[in-house]
Amino acid sequence: MTAAQVPSIEQIRGAWNGIARGFDEFVTPETTVLGKEVVRRLGLRPGTRLLDVAAGSGALSIPAARGGAEVVATDLAPAMIERLNARARAEGLSSVRGRTMDGHALDLADDTFDVAVSVNGVSLFPDMARALTELVRVTRPGGRVVIAAFGPVETVEFIVFVTSAVRAVVPDAPPLPTSLPFQAADPDVLRGRLADAGLREVRIDTITWETAFDSVQHLWNMSTASNPIGAKLVAGLSDAQRAEVTRVLEGMLRERSAGAPGAVLRAGVNIGIGTV
Numbered sequence: 001m002t003a004a005q006v007p008s009i010e011q012i013r014g015a016w017n018g019i020a021r022g023f024d025e026f027v028t029p030e031t032t033v034l035g036k037e038v039v040r041r042l043g044l045r046p047g048t049r050l051l052d053v054a055a056g057s058g059a060l061s062i063p064a065a066r067g068g069a070e071v072v073a074t075d076l077a078p079a080m081i082e083r084l085n086a087r088a089r090a091e092g093l094s095s096v097r098g099r100t101m102d103g104h105a106l107d108l109a110d111d112t113f114d115v116a117v118s119v120n121g122v123s124l125f126p127d128m129a130r131a132l133t134e135l136v137r138v139t140r141p142g143g144r145v146v147i148a149a150f151g152p153v154e155t156v157e158f159i160v161f162v163t164s165a166v167r168a169v170v171p172d173a174p175p176l177p178t179s180l181p182f183q184a185a186d187p188d189v190l191r192g193r194l195a196d197a198g199l200r201e202v203r204i205d206t207i208t209w210e211t212a213f214d215s216v217q218h219l220w221n222m223s224t225a226s227n228p229i230g231a232k233l234v235a236g237l238s239d240a241q242r243a244e245v246t247r248v249l250e251g252m253l254r255e256r257s258a259g260a261p262g263a264v265l266r267a268g269v270n271i272g273i274g275t276v
């Protein structure tokens, strides 16, 4: 990507604000499964001071607060933070504080947190190295920084399914995205980035995150609301093309699940943990 193609922070904020409603409705309920898995691995104690960067509408922050952590949840998009705060209020969780903030330049003091986490967050940023330096800066010595990021795009089946179905109908539609969202997809690259940020005892665990899609509509909603790239992929489809993509996807799901209308799709996720 050339410098001219890198979107500005304002453009990025606008894009995520624009999909926040769908993200909260269709994506957060699914990514909460991944958020819970990361929380489980952290072994949080009551009162653990946890920072979530690029928190979305709370897939990790809410389970962490349920587990007793004192959570500061940050995101560039105010619409995401509004929805995250609404989720916390609905559960009566007073230990979550949502704040709008750019993860490249955190408005937070040094050595404030026991754990700083970002799930499919800083791995999407134009300057991931700077965001990691910020996570390290605000975590206390001996604390942990945790990054969860999708593995290679070919392992993220919900993206593969929808992209291939769209390209089967519109052959010149964009191919699988391999750039920014997948910059740390290789576990060795992620390990190197964490070490470059000054973390010690870096460990990468690769897990498989499974999502049970009960219908094409479910898969469509999740994929097109999960990222501005997904939204853009389908934005220009005519009604006829959309109907055809749906038919192709129905066939793909049935093929996967021996004729049933829904299917379980997998995604490879690397979880990198290092000590400050």
Ligand SMILES: C[S@@+](CC[C@H](N)C(=O)[O-])C[C@H]1O[C@@H](n2cnc3c(N)ncnc32)[C@H](O)[C@@H]1O
Pocket (backbone or CB within 6 Å): 012, 016, 017, 028, 031, 053, 054, 055, 056, 057, 058, 059, 060, 074, 075, 076, 077, 080, 101, 102, 103, 104, 118, 119, 120, 121, 124, 125, 226, 227
């Ligand atoms: C794929 S979502 C992940 C959200 C959440 N961590 C989850 O797992 O559901 C990426 C999030 O990054 C946020 N984001 C993008 N650029 C950001 C930046 N520079 N600083 C903070 N958040 C950012 C978006 O607003 C969006 O909520």
